[in-house]
Amino acid sequence: MNVEEKIKIISKNTAEIVTIDELRKKLEENQKLKGYIGFEPSGLFHIGWLIWAQKLKDLVDVGVDMSILVATWHAWINDKLGGNLDKIKLAGQYAIEVLNAYGVDMSKVKVVYAEDLVKDSNYWALVIRIAKNTSLARMKRALTIMGRKAEEAELDTSKLIYPAMQVADILYQDLDIALGGTDQRKAHMLARDVSDKLGKKKVIAIHTPLLIGLQGGQRMEGVEEDDYLASVKMSKSKPETAIFVHDPPEVVEAKLRSAYCPKGVVIDNPVLQINKYIIFAKDNATLKVERDIKYGGDIEFKSYEELEKIYSEGKLHPLDLKLATARKLNEILDPIRKKLESKTEFTLLVEELEKGVTR
Template structure:
């Protein structure tokens, strides 16, 4: 029978930080702690997920009631990393793979509660609380709360600001005493501690584990295949990736392999008081085989250069593959899980190369606008395309439709690889794209998202971008492609139904629907 002090030690060991320790002790004096850990169901879980799994094992050993939240709605709010069409499938994939991970390290999953975010986050009461929270939260506080978790831009999407608000509310709706997560979530946790009491809900405590860096030395990320090992990678792939990992001889401070061994390999192999030795196999001429009974012994040997980086990499690969083998076996024996993987993470559709691939459409910023010296319907603009050669001179027939004041300073879409041509004596080095109604009495500029990067290429999902250096006017490539440029009912610029896009979103027009673009 564990004492409250022993439980507290288990709950807080190996953490980088915790908030509200006194509140945790107060609960433990009366009953076991209710804790939740959540994960947004975006990219495939990688070996970095073993870090929270090791702590969840500690929490269960301390008698905690643990809820694992598959935050499917959060996955959509975080820059739409999980589109609506894949939301449920990815949440199911996460459930299956995390259960397999816990099983592989000997954690009894029958003691866990698994919850999908959309099972309660779409309820009327929860939605009203979201509105209540938005009414008392400043944009500054919302942006600050998500600073380490949600993509940060000068003009953030509203979804990214709402993300941390929902995570705070989840503590109340999951009826927990404590939330557990990475130290990168600290600002969300302090937001929750500040704002939940304002809504009349109790302040919760927070547990934070250290973040384990990726193999390349940066944060481990699903979007960077070189930084992480997938849970379903083959044994050979694991060994090859670890061979390429950043591991400087004698460096114990910036060393992702040592950090992983410390956070995962030793803790999960010593669960329940089991003895464990980290075994290194090497030729006699290099010191022969050696085993380390504690992480501190391993770290000291590496710091003193008694253990070579190559040997550490090989030994870590062996230890990691022992953890991954049960997960691989579960997948190999289940056609249902194999099918789910393909449906949740469909392989990319090969991109099509067509004439639109030959266009070079770019985001430009209009620096100045002057009237053409000879033609009153023409403007002469200086437009910055982010080129070292400086801004381009472009002649546009927009004088009747857009004022100089409205045009100046605006972000526009420029066809930048048209052959330069003279218009009434002025050389034009490109064309500004605009939409017009059928009788061309109304013309509206194409507008990239306001945080688009100057010089950034406009892309079309599913199509390669292989622009010509300069389009040959005799081939009329632009004219052929522009036949399929049109605006949607939502005023989004399209090519054959595919949006014009920058990294910050689709290109739009102000109000024209079903309009031709040229």
């Protein structure tokens, strides 16, 4: 695979790469690249996460040495799962299982637990050096990477340490690439800025888009784009906005039937976004819409662009799109559901998490 082919695969369905020139240079120099994504293991895995899971897969496919950080301590700081570290760890194993079932070749991905990093005093030296090079205001603003507002730094002091830890995760592991949704941007920019001062490698940030929640969104003047997206994204702590990977087929269909999807509207339409970022993210994907002959008969889309065009022209009824999307999404989720059903420890965890999601 040549450099341009690699770049094409890496950049497909990304919101931004900071910077693409740095990435190209490293690929041209044939450097062996090390990348990571971190996540807080705090419960149910929703389909928004499949967007970065796909990118994780792509990066593995082009030969990047990827690791996944199970951010147990970070989740604990962020008050997830009632502060129960055992449950947090189990939720981490559950997410790894989902990634495996989704088709990420986990034999090629190193799984790192936050415990592995925090046991080394050098890690903590880095955290302090990062804090020393970051203003309090910037550290507070970075709290959006944990789904919190800057003011929430006042809740307890550990929250202020979280962004420095996330930056230390990157610098400590000497990474070339940090992957995450666009809401992780502030951590990655901070890592890039302090790396110069600390004489560390400047990480390349790859950001995947945030899937909007099933309720869609209402843009308001004066609200910054990042804040808007963070408030309307599909989120596990707002289960009513989300389709979870373990949801049974009929639940997936019911959720899609009631999703925001006005006729002809493309912007912030979750059903179209599911097509763009999840269904058509797969090679050679198609979407078959079954319709009565009097409504134009069956139609098969071979690319997302084709689908978007027809939909924006009002030539495809929302319900037809929703039902076709449910069918296709269920095909993608089927192997994940089957894998999870066969593991009782995870079925119990899912049941428990469904009863009382804490953040």
